[in-house]
Amino acid sequence: MSDSRSDTLSLPVDVAVIGGGISGLWLANRLHRAGYSCVLLEARELGEVQTLHSQGIIHGGLKYALGGALSSESEAIAGMPDRWRQLLAGEGEVDLRGVSVLSQTQHLWSAGSLASRFTTFFASRMLRGRIDKLAFADYPAALQDRRFRGAVYRLDDLVVDTDSLVSTLAAPIQPHCLQVQVSADQLHWHEQGLAAITLPGVTLQPRRAILAAGAGNAALLDDARRAGLSPLPDTQLRPLQMVMVAHAQPLPLYAHCIGASNKPRLTVTSHPLPDGRMVWYLGGDLAERGVGLSAEALLADARQELATLFPWLDFSTAEWATTAVERAEPRQGSLAKPDNAFAEAQQNLIVAWPTKLTLAPDLGDRVAALLSAQGFVPQHPQPTLPDDLPRAHPGRAPWMTAFGDRHD
DSSP: OOOOGGGSEEEEEEEEEEOOSHHHHHHHHHHHHTTOOEEEEESSSBTTTTGGGSOOEEOOSGGGGGGSSOOHHHHHTTTHHHHHHHHHTTOSSSOOTTOOEEESOEEEEEOSSHHHHHHHHHHHHTSTTSEEEOOGGGSOGGGOSTTOOSOEEEESOEEEOHHHHHHHHHGGGGGGEEEOOOOGGGEEEETTEEEEEEETTEEEEEEEEEEOOGGGHHHHHHHHHHTTOOSOOOEEEEEEEEEEEEEOOOOOOOEEEEOSSSSEEEEEEEEEOTTSOEEEEEETHHHHHGGGSOHHHHHHHHHHHHHHHOTTSOOTTOEEEEEEEEEEEEOOGGGOOOSSOEEEEETTEEEEEOSSGGGHHHHHHHHHHHHHHTTOOOOSOOOOOOTTSOBOOBOOOHHHHHHTTOOO
16 A cells, blocks of 8 residues: 655644544543643534433433342442543533533333332342332322322442533533544554554554444454454444334423333433434333334333333323334344443553443553553644544434434
8 A cells, every 4th residue: 555644734642543433532631631632533423323312311320230230240330420420510620510410310110010119129128228119109290190100229320411421521622522433554553553544644653542333443444454463352232223212291200210121111311402302212122122123113102101111101192213223332242232431542542331331430541551551641632624624523312313303
């Protein structure tokens, strides 16, 4: 391959971050605040692929206790809600004071069967005061009907608005966020990692490169392997097909519905629209089953599920839509979910996945520890990028794309 860098502006930079979802934005913010020069490259809009499709739940692993025991996964993330609350108050390594909190708590309710009530009760006994059983008067409004049968618990989790999260993380680093689809011939590798990234008129020369591109990490890692870097992690995908229900009922709900199994039958979060309506965003087992269904079949399934769980609510005038999510993470045995955030260094390359939105602070800690272990300290000033290079800007949540442009 010929080198086309001779007639371009060479810009040294401490760190190049490839990927503009929660992991790339979080790491770029943390590095920027720590004094490192940093450039972020994103092929699409910031947060568009996974982060803005998230339900925004910042959980401490409580839902993983539904099988009757606290797993290593739930123990590892138990402190995340408190960690996020500190950051939301402006205390910590990333400033999240601009993020809107949709709910300070998450709820858990049983669907009413003997098996589901037992599962929920048994889980609550394992949680050592981290979950409270509620009286009927304290139920979320959507569940305050005398036809409801089951039990409701309040969890020490919170739900953040993903639009404001992406915008808040983008704001301090916006001039350094480039919208570019980096192709293989623009990446110049050597035995130590990524030596240069060729852009129109500019060649970035990063001292470290962080691959934080979610599902896009797979192709980037293939390029790195061809350049001789090894061993490098493999990628696995766990897809979902989420359902969005736009309705006019003033009933915000942030809750997991538990059936007889050890995972949520349905997870509901609520998101306001500009026209005053509200979207119920439906995840859980419904979204996992939806991967194998057509959109029409999944919507029929969702209508039946809401009719079964909320027979007192009228969704006859609601608008319905689906959206696909492709969650990406490091490959595990039997495609199991990873226990923690993931960061691994190979020479001057770091590969990163948060694995869950809630674990973004843990990812930051892991990357910071890797850099510290390598004795990596800030060296170059923040480069001034040419104005004609396109900047990446925050994307839109899927419910805004589906319903937010409606004009009455």
